[in-house]
Amino acid sequence: MRLTDQEFNRVLVLKKLRASEPVARTDLVGLTGLTGGTITAITADLVRRGIVIEEKVATSGPGRPRVNLRINPQGRYVVGTTPTNEGELLTEIVNLRGESLGFAKAALTRDTTIEGLARQFITALEQALAEWDVPREEIYRIGIGIPGIVNNRTGIVEHIISLDSGPVDFGGIVGEALGVATLIDNSTNLLARAEHWYGAAAHADDFTLINIDLGIGAALYRGGQLVTGVHGMAAEFGHTKVVPDTGRACYCGGIGCLQAYCSVQSIMEQSCAQLGRPLPDFDRMNAAFDGLMAEQAAGRIDIGPILEQASHYLGVSVANHITMQDPEAVVILGPKFTMIEELRSIFFDALERNTFPALRRRTRLHFKLGDKGAYARGAAAMVLEQIYRCS
Amino acid sequence: MRLTDQEFNRVLVLKKLRASEPVARTDLVGLTGLTGGTITAITADLVRRGIVIEEKVATSGPGRPRVNLRINPQGRYVVGTTPTNEGELLTEIVNLRGESLGFAKAALTRDTTIEGLARQFITALEQALAEWDVPREEIYRIGIGIPGIVNNRTGIVEHIISLDSGPVDFGGIVGEALGVATLIDNSTNLLARAEHWYGAAAHADDFTLINIDLGIGAALYRGGQLVTGVHGMAAEFGHTKVVPDTGRACYCGGIGCLQAYCSVQSIMEQSCAQLGRPLPDFDRMNAAFDGLMAEQAAGRIDIGPILEQASHYLGVSVANHITMQDPEAVVILGPKFTMIEELRSIFFDALERNTFPALRRRTRLHFKLGDKGAYARGAAAMVLEQIYRCS
DNA sequence: GAGGAAATTTTAGAGATTAAAATAATCGCC
DNA sequence: GGCGATTATTTTAATCTCTAAAATTTCCTC
Incomplete structure (x- = not known):
């Protein structure tokens, strides 16, 4: 459903306000392209509803001092x-x-x-x-x-x-x-x-979020709105194929899904197989993975190749995505392995080599550890x- | 740039009119969700500009007879x-x-x-x-x-x-x-x-076009508008990787691009290498390809495996695209090899096996020979x- | 405390849309 | 051939949002 102009403008004001708070009405004129009168009307409504509060600002120059606006921390x-x-x-x-x-x-x-x-x-x-x-x-x-x-x-x-x-x-x-x-x-x-309202993509209307957990999930923002696909099932990034035909089997029934290499579960499966250990239960998997990473860091085990392969294929997949979509930013939320410098450089290497040349190094990339909040x-x-x- | 509501509605009326012509104003009310008065106003403008013409329709039941609208063939x-x-x-x-x-x-x-x-x-x-x-x-x-x-x-x-x-x-x-x-x-x-206005996607707001020629090009419609990507370079579908790391080299410098398997040029390169023939000039390539296809049909050469591989990887790539984007339709414009039943079934096989299960067989697919008009x-x-x- | 400057608000007007009422055009039937 | 039923289209009046321009507010400087 397309937003009406009014809905669009109101959300636009709110977005710009949120992304740049505290911010004065004059700034919102520039940020949104709307006129002062419209900003007055929209912000008045937001203030009336208690979503936004005004905040006096220490004045500095000549002229009427600006009134800063902020999201009301007690609003909702x-x-x-x-x-x-x-x-x-x-x-x-x-x-x-x-x-x-x-x-x-x-x-x-x-x-x-x-x-x-x-x-x-x-x-x-x-x-x-x-x-x-x-x-x-x-x-x-x-x-x-x-x-x-x-x-x-x-x-x-x-x-x-x-x-x-x-x-x-x-x-x-x-x-x-x-x-x-x-x-x-x-x-x-x-x-x-x-991420769009509070995080790394607060200024991006076209970005992709990739979440690496036991499985891999993704979501796409396009034009400032979440894309859902005609059947509400877009962005099954984890089930795009990186090694079609000859790769690892995925629980979805496919062969060579990214998820079969790069998810926490698949890394655990490969590591446990290599080490001859039993696979932990589903609900202990993340904890066990952290344990494994600690052992790896301490040099007590060597699952390096598995992690390297995961990083590599993540790079390939993100490259394909960028080549196809040309987004403004890609935010990768992940478990600790995405934070290891050496693996990160394997990722970037694969990313660079597999992205269409004219699009290399032009997409903003953010890595973050997932936080539960x-x-x-x-x-x-x-x-x-x-x-x-x-x- | 976002369209204003007015622009959006006018283009919407024009789209629905084009896709269903001849069509009466009453039908446009249903097709667009706008009210009768608005349809009257917008169509009056279109008629005044000479873009649309009215057409009397043979009456059939009681009530005021509908007036059909059509795009004016002499309008522009x-x-x-x-x-x-x-x-x-x-x-x-x-x-x-x-x-x-x-x-x-x-x-x-x-x-x-x-x-x-x-x-x-x-x-x-x-x-x-x-x-x-x-x-x-x-x-x-x-x-x-x-x-x-x-x-x-x-x-x-x-x-x-x-x-x-x-x-x-x-x-x-x-x-x-x-x-x-x-x-x-x-x-x-x-x-x-x-395709969006006159072709297979005339009723689809979210579809992907793939054009297979010497190279492979693609374009994405989303929400009824062409998606360009933040750098204007989205949809480089031909340079997404289907055999990363170990595949054929592509002129873009990448390894395992779809284009290195499925474009006319790459099929010609592989076929000529196999047959020990010189590669034809760029501007003769398509004609030579048609010749090769004729020879193949006549059983005088056997480049079946090359064509099968092309079809297979096309299926893999389209599957990945569907898994990621969940479009309403995919239109594939191609040279003759996409019209061969046997290759088509290889394509569909690869498509089905590599699409995320919940999305299988839910996307409309159209194959067409490219026409120069x-x-x-x-x-x-x-x-x-x-x-x-x-x- | 007057003048200047910048921020914000007010005002008047332009457009687009809707809902509802009015009008138009035809058919079926007597 | 005229009347009422029926459906299509147009008109009308009201609402709403946005813009541009003018007015106002508020503080600083001299």
Whole structure:
């Protein structure tokens, strides 16, 4: 659905304000290309709603002093919640600046249905809210990140891997039980929203986020909006093929998926096979991976070739993506192995050699360790993006 | 640049009208989601400008009979012109329905500069116009397709392979010499525009065009608009890697580019090497390829494995693209080898096996032989897309 | 405390869109 | 041949957003 000019302009003002705060109205004129009168009208509305606050600024020259605008840290509180691969439910309350005001972690028991998962969400959320002592009416939205296929307009979860499939009105169920409106999206999309509003891509309208965890997820922003694909399943970056036909098998049934080389799970599989160790359980995998990395750093094992191969193929895949899409930036959230200088240089080497020459070194690249608060920030970002759409 | 709501709606009406003509105003209400009054206003403007004509329709039931609308075949004439790999300049005059009213072909002499090429364009265009006996003032726009990097807003050509590089105001030079305004774009983009307005993607806002010629070009439509990438160089599909590290070398300097397997040039290189024949000149390559295909069909040579490999890797690449982008349709314009049933099934096999399972068989695929009139239709499409932007 | 400068707000006007009412054009039927 | 039913299109009145320009605010400097 295309945004109207009005929605677009309002979100534009909010984005520029967020990305450059504190900022005066005059600056927003330049940043947005709108006229002063329009900025006055839009910011007045934002101030009236309590989303933005004014802030006197120490004056310095002649003329009427500028009034700085900022996102109101007490304006709206948003709860973000996501299940992790470790079988936990992370819940965090943030303000619209993306600042955390409370964090909770609950254990999830293995469930077989999506409805069962929803019930666990409800219990955990109720507990977290009680713990933080936040009255419900102070919570503006609950943002839910789902590691699966979601319709972010209807709140309906279509599919979560290893759970009974079938559409479930997840957002509706959780929202009704808690008496708070929900927003729902794929968890990788939340990470991308967080980067777009609060992170490395705060000034980029066309960027790609790649999240390396047990699996590999990606999300695309184009023209300042998240791209979902006609079936809502774009950006399955982990399942693009880097070694077609002859490569490693992937759980998706394909051969040579990037995910079969570069995900934490596949690195663990290869490493455990090499070392003759048993593969840890799914929910211990990330911890075991950290342990392995420590052993590797200490020189007690040598899984160097596996990590090098992972870095190499990540470079190849990102190169292909850049060649095809020419984005402004690529943000790679990853586990520690992406932080090792030597592996990083293997990545960059593969990236450079495999990118179409005219596009080499022209794309901004950011590496970050994934932080768990990002999901809640993503939920807050979703509120900011949709604030003029659902009211 | 984002279109205003007004521009967007006008182009939307024109698109729906074009894609479903003849069509009554009532239908456009349903097709566009706009109200009757707005449709009246917009179509009145289109009729006033002579772009659209009304057409009485034989009545059939009760009620006021509908008035059908059609693109006026005498509304605007657009000349499209593109150089080919065979060293010719194809020039064609079409109306806004994309129907050809005249065609001309001129030989280009090898040039070393972009300016020189522009001069040859001018001569050839003058000759074609004289031949067709069309007065200049009847020509609305000259649309120029450039096999290189172009800024379609400014008309400036940044780079054409094997010509002296450096920005040249190609559109300005040609337009001034002929006294007709020009529109300019990359030639693959013109093909995509032609498909979007007149071809297989006339109802798709999110599709990908792949053109297989001596090289491989691609263009992406997203949300009904051509995607160019932040550096204007998106969609270098031919230079994404299908056999990284160990594959065939590509002229771009990369290893394992799709182009090194699937382009006409690479198939010719492999075939000639196998058969011990000399590689034909660049401008004879396509003809020689057709000859080779005939020999193959007659069973006089066996380049089957080369063609099979090409088809296979094309399938892998398209699969990766679908996995990453989830488009509505992919249109593949190609030379004859894409029309051979057996090769097609190799393609589909590779496509299916390498597409992310949830996206298999959900993307519409069109195979077409490239026709040379497509460039002129693309120029006409560019006029339709920009008719509310440059007046 | 008057004048200057820069930021912001106000005002008036232009356009686009919508919903609803009005009008137009035809058919079927008596 | 005229009347009412029916569907298509146009008109009207109101709303809304944005812009440009003028007015106002607020502080600094002299």
